[in-house]
Amino acid sequence: MGFVRSVRVVAFAVVAALAGPFAAPAALAQAPSVAAPDTVTEPGVVRQGNVRVSLGMGVALRPDYAGSRSQTLMPAPVVDIRFRDTLFLSTAGGLPSLGANLINEAGWRAGPVVRLRFPRQEKANAVLRGMGDVDWTPEVGGFVEYRAGFFRLGGEVRRGVGDHDGVVAELRADAVTRPADGLTLSFGPRLNLGDESFTRRYFGVDTLQSARTGYPVYRPNGGVTSVGASVFASYALTSKLSLTGIVEFNRLQGGAADSPLVRGGRGDANQMFTALSLTYSFGW
Numbered sequence: 001m002g003f004v005r006s007v008r009v010v011a012f013a014v015v016a017a018l019a020g021p022f023a024a025p026a027a028l029a030q031a032p033s034v035a036a037p038d039t040v041t042e043p044g045v046v047r048q049g050n051v052r053v054s055l056g057m058g059v060a061l062r063p064d065y066a067g068s069r070s071q072t073l074m075p076a077p078v079v080d081i082r083f084r085d086t087l088f089l090s091t092a093g094g095l096p097s098l099g100a101n102l103i104n105e106a107g108w109r110a111g112p113v114v115r116l117r118f119p120r121q122e123k124a125n126a127v128l129r130g131m132g133d134v135d136w137t138p139e140v141g142g143f144v145e146y147r148a149g150f151f152r153l154g155g156e157v158r159r160g161v162g163d164h165d166g167v168v169a170e171l172r173a174d175a176v177t178r179p180a181d182g183l184t185l186s187f188g189p190r191l192n193l194g195d196e197s198f199t200r201r202y203f204g205v206d207t208l209q210s211a212r213t214g215y216p217v218y219r220p221n222g223g224v225t226s227v228g229a230s231v232f233a234s235y236a237l238t239s240k241l242s243l244t245g246i247v248e249f250n251r252l253q254g255g256a257a258d259s260p261l262v263r264g265g266r267g268d269a270n271q272m273f274t275a276l277s278l279t280y281s282f283g284w
Contacts, residue, residue, distance in 0.1 A: 049283040049284040050083060050084050050284070051081070051082070051083055051084075051283055051284055052080075052081070052082045052085075052281070052282075052283040053080070053081050053082075053281065053282055053283065054078065054079070054080040054081075054242075054279050054280070054281040055078065055079060055080075055279065055280055055281075056077070056078035056242075056244075056277045056278050056279030056280060057075065057076070057077055057078065057277060057278065058075075058076045058077075058078060058244070058275055058276050058277025058278060059073060059074065059075060059076055059275065059276060059277075060073070060074055060075075060076035060273070060274070060275040061073050061272075061273070061274045061275070062074075062273045062274075063268075063271050063272075063273075064124050064125040065120050065124065065125055065127075065128060065261070065267075066120075066202055066203070066252075066256070066271070067203065067252060067256065067257075067259060067261050067262035067267040067268070067269070067271070068125055068127070068267050068268070068271075069265075069266070069267050069268035070125060071272070072124075076275050076277060077091065078091055078092075078244075078277045078279050079091050079096075080092055085101060085104060086100055086101050086102075086104070087099075087100050087101075088100070088101070095115040095116060095117060095118070095139075096115065096116045097113055097114065097115045097116075098113070098114045099111055099112055099113035099114065099143065100112060107146055107147045107148055108144070108145070108146055108147075109143075109144070109145045109146075109147075109154075110142065110143065110144040110145070111142065111143065112140075112141070112142050113140075113141060113142060113143045113156060113158070114138055114139070114140050114141075115138070115139045115156075115158060116136060116137070116138055116139070117136070117137045117138075117139055117160070117162075117164075118136065119133060119134055119135050119136050119137075119163075120133065120134040120202070121133050127261055127266045127267060128261070129213065130209060130212030130213035131205075131209050131212075131213060131261075132209065134163050134164065134201065134202065135162060135163035136162060136163070137160045137161070137162030137163045137164050138160070138161050138162050139158035139159060139160050139161070139168065140158060140159055140161055141156060141157045141158030141159055142156070142157060142158075143155065143156040144156075150175055150176050150177055151173075151174075151175060151176075152173065152174045152175075152176060152186075152188075153172075153173045153174075154171075154172050154173075155169065155170060155171040155172065156169065156170045157169045160197075160198065163201075164197065164198055164201040164202070165197055166194055166195050166196070166197035166198025166199070166200075166201060166222075167194070167195040167197070167198065168192070168193065168194045168195075168198055169192070169193040169194075170190070170191070170192050170193075171190070171191040171192075171193075172188060172189070172190050172191070172230070173188045173189055174186045174187065174188035174230075174232075175187060175188055182235055182236035182237075183233070183234070183235050183236075184232075184233070184234045184235075185231075185232070185233050186230075186231070186232045186233075187229065187230065187231045187232070188229065188230060189227070189228070189229050190226075190227065190228045190229060190230055190248065190250060191224065191226075191227055192224070192225045192226045192227075192250070193222070193223065193224050193225060194222055194223075194225045194256075195222035196220070196221055196222040197222075198222065198225075199220045199221065199222050199223075199225060199255050199256060200219055200220060202256075203218075203220055203225075203255060203256045203259035203261060203262070204218050204219055204220055204255075204259070205217055205218040205259075205260055205261075206219075215260040215261075216260060218258075218259060218260050220254070220255025220256065220258065220259065221254075221255055222255070223253070223254045223255065224253045224254055225252065225253060225254065225255075225256040226250040226251060226252050226253055226256065226271065227250065227251060227253060228248060228249045228250030228251060228271075229248070229249055230246065230247070230248040230249075231246070231247045231248070232244075232245070232246050233245045233246075240280055240281050240282060241278070241279070241280055241281075242278070242279045242281065243276075243277075243278055243279075244275075244276070244277050244278075244279055245274075245275065245276045245277075246273070246274065246275045246276075247272075247273070247274050248272070248273045248274075249270070249271070249272050249273075250270075250271045250273075251269055251270055251271070252269040252270075252271065257269045
């Protein structure tokens, strides 16, 4: 129990530094599985030295909750800090992350990662009234990525150690191209999975929730929760300043798509995330 508490404290400190006052909890409850190119190694970004930093601010438009038909526009801080290309602290993957490249050779990267899943608050959307809140939840696991030329294939597996104890997995593939000086584009498919515990926490309805909301009791099984695709673009305005945009579409699947929070006109299985940010990069 001491280990779990320690992980939660560390992860909360990470998100406090990354999100600060800008986190709108319910809207950030489910982040996209965007895996943008390593922004600190793209053209136009400072790369010298042991420490490389990218800081910025932007706006993001995302669903109020996983399965919502409504979207919220909010500030989106950007943080990406890397030490000797081994340790990293980043918001680049949608959920704030802290990790290490224990393997980083021959095109392979792999190591441990901690991501923080933002809370879902019932006050954020009328559909959630009576469902209760889902608190901040650190997810601890590992990642692996393979890069060969313009092609990148990667994935993560994590387990929740907070307000959900489920297992989630993300698989992604990207083609990366640089069609013009200073311009980087990447695009590719996404696949998200969750076990029964995760799916029931975010898409299920238990007996008490049913009594409060009038929704039928719903106990989904685990499996594929969504499939989709992502497009990332970054343009170097100067040697240190870049403009970045992300668009990701996901369609909920299986037990997630059949949730009372989604069906019956309450939500939408089609989920869209878009973001635009201005980033300043430096190193030493």
